[in-house]
Amino acid sequence: MTTRHRRGLLEVGEAGRAIAEHVLAAPEVRRAATLSAYVSVGTEPGTSLLLDGLVGLGKRVVLPVVLPDLDLDWAVYQGPTSLMPARMGLLEPAGPRLGVDSIGTADVLLIPGLAVSPTGDRMGRGGGCYDRALARVPVGTPVWVLVYDDELGREVPVEPHDRRVTGAVTPSGIHRLGG
Template identity: 65%
Template sequence: MASPQPPRPPGAGPAKLALRDQLTTARNRLALTEIGLFARALAGHLLAAPEVHRAATVAAYVSTGVEPGTTWLLEGLARSGTRVLLPVLLDDGDLDWAVHAGDAGLAPARYGLREPTGPRLGVDAVATADAVLVPGLAVSSSGLRLGRGGGSYDRALGRVPVGTFTCVVLYDGETDRPVPAETHDRSVTAAVTPSGLRRF
């Protein structure tokens, strides 16, 4: 018999929905030129960070829509010879992983995602990364990350060894937010915004 789950904090679900709506609305107001400029700044901060610069393997993702852009970051990692793992969304919402082989190795997927087409490495492959970069909508002052609500990255972060550099990629104004905590939530060790990198 499974052990009982700790009770969910009262109001956490509705509070998260309200915060997600607020942050998504703000992102939708960004101009494409701003998104591009911010993407370059984010890449600069991450590629200069020792945890990423020294990493042999980095788990990252392909940004979509108005998410903080990762194109410059992925190109920079490729130029430096870093092995990059990208997620593949499974039917149960979990994340498999495959090696990034450039834009030609990406294909359209569900929910507007672009995913690698190479061999799948399994859900535990994320545990082999020296640095893990994840999407999000906000982060608290203690490193509690707010995602989109599917739980995919909370599961992935749960497989990452303690002490690994885990960083959520955000815009300015999305840090130090009052993120309601639920039992399945996983914290990150850092957050990067166009203004810089912050470690928790």
């Protein structure tokens, strides 16, 4: 197993390209009008091709804006030039904020994670940002974490506030999770 901080730029880019291909071909994504996603940082699987591909399909893509209390607001992605530097080394959309509840209007959610269990328990970075946001998402909405293949099927610590994901997208494909 390769740890995240040891992944090279080539692996990050190749993983991002493969994940984008799987997501863009998924029936749930093809039917969706609005998707949530995020701008990858560091050695997360790259999301730039995915974001541009979604916009190229005519999808409305909303990206998170981290609030001071670590909750998430949302704004529409309008291309790479619409991003601005933010806290914690992140890039966020510069456009108007849509409100914390707007995440509930997304048809598919694509979220970051460090690992995911076979039942959909996701390990994030520990701030609880996404767990709060996922509490506002209607039951039945596809919520997919983007991870590397060796981060899928791992046992992760679970807290009472943690929200499960319904799938994981890795360079090898889309994996349905749960139960």
